[in-house]
Amino acid sequence: MKPKVAFFDFAGCEGDQLQIANLEEELLSLLGHVEVVSFREIMKEHGSDYDIAFVEGSCTRLGDEDRLKEIRKNAKTVVAIGSCATIGGINSLKNDKDPDEVGKTVYGDKAKWFDTYAARPIDAVIPVDVYVHGCPINKDEFLSVFKSLLQGKKPDIPSYPVCVECKKNENVCAFDRHEFCVGPVTRAGCNSCCINEGTICWGCRGLVDNPNENAHKEVLLKYGLTVDETINKFRLYFAWQRRRK
Amino acid sequence: MACGSCVLVCPTCYCFDIRDNPDLTLERGERVRTWDGCLLEDFAKVASGENFRPTKPARYRHRYFKKGKYLFDRFGFVSCVGCGRCSSNCLPDIANPVALFNEMYQETLKAGIEIASPAQAEICIQTQDKIDFLPKLATIVRKLPMTASETLFEIRLNDGTSLGHQPGQFVEVSVFGIGEAPISVTSSPTREGTFELCVRKTGSVTTSLSALNIGDIVGIRGPFGHGFDVDLLKGKDLLFIAGGLGIAPLRSLFNYVLGKRSEFGQVTILYGCKEPCELLFEDEVMSWTNRKDITHRLTVDRCREEDQWKDNIGVITTLISGVDFDPEKTYAIVCGPPIMYKFVVKELKNRKIPDDHIIMSLERRMKCGVGKCGHCQINEIYVCKEGPVFNYAKIRGVPEAL
Numbered sequence A: 001m002k003p004k005v006a007f008f009d010f011a012g013c014e015g016d017q018l019q020i021a022n023l024e025e026e027l028l029s030l031l032g033h034v035e036v037v038s039f040r041e042i043m044k045e046h047g048s049d050y051d052i053a054f055v056e057g058s059c060t061r062l063g064d065e066d067r068l069k070e071i072r073k074n075a076k077t078v079v080a081i082g083s084c085a086t087i088g089g090i091n092s093l094k095n096d097k098d099p100d101e102v103g104k105t106v107y108g109d110k111a112k113w114f115d116t117y118a119a120r121p122i123d124a125v126i127p128v129d130v131y132v133h134g135c136p137i138n139k140d141e142f143l144s145v146f147k148s149l150l151q152g153k154k155p156d157i158p159s160y161p162v163c164v165e166c167k168k169n170e171n172v173c174a175f176d177r178h179e180f181c182v183g184p185v186t187r188a189g190c191n192s193c194c195i196n197e198g199t200i201c202w203g204c205r206g207l208v209d210n211p212n213e214n215a216h217k218e219v220l221l222k223y224g225l226t227v228d229e230t231i232n233k234f235r236l237y238f239a240w241q242r243r244r245k
Numbered sequence B: 001m002a003c004g005s006c007v008l009v010c011p012t013c014y015c016f017d018i019r020d021n022p023d024l025t026l027e028r029g030e031r032v033r034t035w036d037g038c039l040l041e042d043f044a045k046v047a048s049g050e051n052f053r054p055t056k057p058a059r060y061r062h063r064y065f066k067k068g069k070y071l072f073d074r075f076g077f078v079s080c081v082g083c084g085r086c087s088s089n090c091l092p093d094i095a096n097p098v099a100l101f102n103e104m105y106q107e108t109l110k111a112g113i114e115i116a117s118p119a120q121a122e123i124c125i126q127t128q129d130k131i132d133f134l135p136k137l138a139t140i141v142r143k144l145p146m147t148a149s150e151t152l153f154e155i156r157l158n159d160g161t162s163l164g165h166q167p168g169q170f171v172e173v174s175v176f177g178i179g180e181a182p183i184s185v186t187s188s189p190t191r192e193g194t195f196e197l198c199v200r201k202t203g204s205v206t207t208s209l210s211a212l213n214i215g216d217i218v219g220i221r222g223p224f225g226h227g228f229d230v231d232l233l234k235g236k237d238l239l240f241i242a243g244g245l246g247i248a249p250l251r252s253l254f255n256y257v258l259g260k261r262s263e264f265g266q267v268t269i270l271y272g273c274k275e276p277c278e279l280l281f282e283d284e285v286m287s288w289t290n291r292k293d294i295t296h297r298l299t300v301d302r303c304r305e306e307d308q309w310k311d312n313i314g315v316i317t318t319l320i321s322g323v324d325f326d327p328e329k330t331y332a333i334v335c336g337p338p339i340m341y342k343f344v345v346k347e348l349k350n351r352k353i354p355d356d357h358i359i360m361s362l363e364r365r366m367k368c369g370v371g372k373c374g375h376c377q378i379n380e381i382y383v384c385k386e387g388p389v390f391n392y393a394k395i396r397g398v399p400e401a402l
Helices: A015-021 A025-031 A062-074 A083-087 A090-096 A099-113 A139-151 A162-168 A213-222 A227-244 B005-009 B056-075 B085-089 B097-111 B204-210 B244-259 B282-288 B338-350
Strands: A004-009 A035-038 A052-056 A077-081 A130-132 B016-022 B029-035 B136-145 B150-157 B170-175 B179-184 B194-200 B217-224 B237-243 B267-273 B294-300 B330-335 B358-361 B389-391
Touching: A004 A015, A015 A052, A015 A077, A015 A139, A025 A139, A052 A062, A052 A083, A077 A083, A077 A139, A083 A090, A083 A227, A090 A227, A130 A139, A139 B016, A162 B005, A213 A227, B005 B085, B016 B179, B056 B097, B085 B097, B150 B204, B150 B217, B170 B194, B170 B204, B179 B194, B179 B204, B179 B217, B179 B244, B194 B204, B194 B244, B237 B244, B244 B267, B244 B330, B244 B358, B282 B294, B330 B338, B338 B358
Parallel strands: A004 A035, A004 A052, A052 A077, A077 A130, B237 B267, B237 B330, B267 B294, B330 B358
Antiparallel strands: B016 B029, B136 B150, B136 B217, B150 B194, B170 B179, B170 B217, B358 B389
């Protein structure tokens, strides 16, 4: 029997599901192996009987926790897709600020109607089996994880940093271009796509398991970043991961 | 910083990894070789989670020793060409092997130390087709679940040949589309036509393998490595010490010895596992009781009352003190989880067994099996070629060994 899959979204831009919808031809081949019961970006039906749940977005409201727990109860496998779901993402930037201030900036005088709390990845609420990192996720990596799930194999999620892929792609180091990059402490798997295009790594895939942050901070300072700028580099995507340590 | 940049840009670094990439049909696919590097965290990590080079300094040490010593000893030249790629790519400016090796060379000149070149450099250029990378197809002919996580498979090569292994050697088993894993052969070479593998569900390959059934096809490469030196052991007293799954490689020698019992002296086997339900080869273990020509002792780390366990409770070392042997005539043959060796060796040395009478089979990440990919190295030693069976006298004092 084909495994049933469902897609869910929480606080996020739904850009990861868009990446999946954009698989186009490959998506058709994938659909031969599974039955999609819920995916609001591409279909109007919705079912609650599923084996694999793909969850996008971070949890930013107490009320979202029940929905997440319900998903965990129904699904055999929960896959977090995208930075918001895997590491708290950009949403966690607000965690460093005064919540009342944040509420006022976003919702103005209606802030009291919105019950939000510190943004968190979904594994802060429910156990997660598989992570597909990235902002947005990398289509090739999603396909490889999807195939591994179908084969019952542990997906190959790299434990090494972006520098490894960047060197394989023979890029000029961002630091040699007088730019600052968090690739040395960020988990690879994206095929160093941003640096390939001439920019820098912002760290959307989160920190590697054992990052040498102190050495990296020294490098940033040595190359001329101020302490505040260095902290900001680490805050953009790593806010939740660093607070938890 | 552990970013791995230096090993990725080094023109003399050659370590690689191998992955199976199925296509979207999940029925076809390719097996690809990708770059890997000894500075990366998971380089020496095996499926059970054991990382044999767990710290950043240990990995850094390995890289410098490999460039400056291990390859020098083998080929007669330092394996740094002085290109400066690693140092120019190193953000924290810690990679500079050229300066280091030059400085060391000047120091040796100053001190008047003669650097011994290897007597005969072992240079042989192998073409791709001469290396044993292509698996032979084989069929599962018997499957026997032994515990909740271990299964015994009997396998026959499809070309009809025997595997032709020595006791203690291993094979690389492919589950197509998933990958390849090294598994020691557990049957004695005296069995012809088929061979047996005892597989514990641990990583992706072994989990998928455990789900296969009679008639399913797997890929086999090998046998690889250096097994037990049977001729050395002939006429000697043998003390087998097996912990957990360590019984699997030892069984290939043990059953060989039982088959040619008159050629060996006294035989004792000590076998321990965590709990009674994890005991492997239970029927065979029970049959040892009826044999007058061997002594055996069993132990478990812990047990519950309902297990009705009648033998010893405690770690494997507690059994060693209870057996009599003549240290000069006895060879101890040890295999078990990595943590076990240190304690067993200590206990054996207390009992005055000479170092060269301790023989052990070690676990490492033997990815390619042919001494090319670099994952299984203990210092300069390729476990897949010179091991997995080692004489303790050879590896004692080697920093990464035990």
